[in-house]
Amino acid sequence: MRWTRKDLLDLQSLSADEILAVLDTAREFKAVGERTIKKVPALRGKTVVNLFVEPSTRTRISFELAAQRLSADVINFTAEASSLRKGETLKDTARNLEALNADFIIIRHSAAGAPHFLARVLGAHVVNAGDGAHEHPTQGLLDVFTMREKKGRVAGLKVTVVGDILYSRVARSNVWALRRLGAEVTLCGPPTLVPPAFQRMGCRVTTDLRLAIADADVINLLRIQHERQRKTMFPSLGEYTSLFGISRARLREARPDVLIMHPGPINRGVEVDSDVADGGHSVILEQVTNGLAVRMAVLYLINGGESSGVAN
Amino acid sequence: MRWTRKDLLDLQSLSADEILAVLDTAREFKAVGERTIKKVPALRGKTVVNLFVEPSTRTRISFELAAQRLSADVINFTAEASSLRKGETLKDTARNLEALNADFIIIRHSAAGAPHFLARVLGAHVVNAGDGAHEHPTQGLLDVFTMREKKGRVAGLKVTVVGDILYSRVARSNVWALRRLGAEVTLCGPPTLVPPAFQRMGCRVTTDLRLAIADADVINLLRIQHERQRKTMFPSLGEYTSLFGISRARLREARPDVLIMHPGPINRGVEVDSDVADGGHSVILEQVTNGLAVRMAVLYLINGGESSGVAN
């Protein structure tokens, strides 16, 4: 297929063909990452701006490396000490970056919809690196990429997402991509954080971890982020771990070929025990590697690249 | 002409020919910025250090991009967490950067004269990116570049600068460049902030905005920076806006072809209304684009480049 979007804002609006185009292109870039010289000249002379209004070293570095390996120049712009602190609006900041001939704006923002807003007012390419509790599309794509690489397919896979579904942009992006590609999704967590409304997105919703993992091909564990949750909606950490954490004992109740995934950084002993995080089922570090390939693919495609034979 | 200066420290000491050499060279680099591949190899293998002792994301990024597009390597050095915090003198910091073979030091500092001091003690090229209330020469150059591009000339232009003239390095750099090139400059603002002494720089000084804008070809609005002004010298924000802010109504009292300029970041509704900032008279975003070209030209010229036929 031919990619036509200027931006990557969410997975909800992507077709199955578009998602597959990213995954196929990412596979090629992953092969590039295994060469001695890991760079391709696709974005030479282009400028990528990392506009991280909400801090995230990990995602920022992944995008920065992706841009470097495509031979782009990268500018890091964080909210600290910036003109956003001086009362400048996001729109003005972004327009100024565009006036500096920025070709790509990678935005992480605490407000849902901020990337969509920028995409409307800017000619530059916009990539959503996480907007509030809305979406984190490159995370969703790298998760699906990893499942497909390990299981050979996505259609028909049984995927269970565990944690604070309500406030999780990772969960939302996972659900959209998985449903579009025909996977069966189960959402599991404390009742206050897994509202039945998610059934309307085509997911099974349960508060029973045993049920949720019994036949799962993939268990994707969300990070518990105390700083964001309203205390009244969340049990204690100990209670969360005893009900929803994955220990070695609990893993025995899952399929022998189950994949354990996590977007990182992991809270060892909370969402997942170290045994499991570092064990044979875990593909957590491969997700990180795949994230780099997926982000290269996204930058490459929205820049106008073809989705095949391109990583040269 | 042949450029012979090692540094760019201020506009006060530049001849008209030198200013025009920067403007002509910047015009060539602006054309480079419109190509698909926006890089030229002029500074390949050179190191540019952004030594920003006073923070300024916007100016720092503009210099960083300028250096990247000339193929230089860029190091960002901010005062936070640096050895300047450990009591090291500016001179020692700068000498250390030079000992690391830095070829260019771009310095932003709260003390007037800091760049001149460095230029004397260092063999490296020094560029003033704003020193206290003294000068901000690349801002002055990009302002003049923009006026010349839009109006076709600078000599004879009537330029009005509005705001806190007393504490503004932008105003000073504008005045020096505009007077040198033969423009007529009017300075306008609250009486405590526009002292009559500026008449000695060859400017008209007034506190009457209506008079100041009546026949202006260009209105350059300074940013109100509450953090810097002594409270006793400054009216309230509301009073400032009612007397010196540019609204659509007030703009009708100006010439129909007047240019509205602002060094950014703008305080919408204070110095300028959104209608005006985003309207047809405004060239605020073009100033940003031109700033990049001007900074490329400055780095290029002080590195020893010729002021014509160079952007290849």
Added chain:
Amino acid sequence: MRWTRKDLLDLQSLSADEILAVLDTAREFKAVGERTIKKVPALRGKTVVNLFVEPSTRTRISFELAAQRLSADVINFTAEASSLRKGETLKDTARNLEALNADFIIIRHSAAGAPHFLARVLGAHVVNAGDGAHEHPTQGLLDVFTMREKKGRVAGLKVTVVGDILYSRVARSNVWALRRLGAEVTLCGPPTLVPPAFQRMGCRVTTDLRLAIADADVINLLRIQHERQRKTMFPSLGEYTSLFGISRARLREARPDVLIMHPGPINRGVEVDSDVADGGHSVILEQVTNGLAVRMAVLYLINGGESSGVAN
């Protein structure tokens, strides 16, 4: 000789041949730094991550420049606002960086042994940029490089290190390298900070500065770091300066060809007077220049480069 180590963790475990291989290679890279184009393609397509858990702008910039001049891509990762702040372990952070295909991890950490730990769990090359009070091997190498360049040899040199020996990683790395290459080392400082145990490392230990500098070929002054020392072990600054600071008067008691060294940043008027720091005996800024060459050599060698004829 052929370099076979994956990492550079300390000088204690290096053979004299290995140290000399770094020094010889650094000499070649120093010559590269004097060319117009100071880059070589040795690490093109490689990624170097500066993982600075303890801040150090100066050392970080030196490594960043070294990597840039070898044509590597550089990512800066500081502890502020990073996932280390979110409770992630150092091991998980490092594994994530490796999963992003980082080829080199330069680590500065307040805990002694942190680099050794990373080197065991990672396939990436690890370079110790200072770990607690343990070692700072590239500082030791650049100090020895400078002595050898200025004095023509290291064997038989009389080197006096002055200051807070007990807590100094610089002192330790100096001692290991100097002893391995056959220099005679004297350690001098307040009695609480220069314990007799250092005699077991083959050093002379004294609290008498006059004795320590009388026949020294080199005086290496350590930085006084109040933030780290326990107050009860340290005299007042004034007392320190009067007993252990090097003034012009005291310098007259040393050999006429003595070298004055300091790892920087210097506290003028504390460890050393400005007269001396900026005088003819001082090689403090040359140490900075040499540090860049030494770090290029280290990255080059652990990447698998040969220790001769390589800087092309």
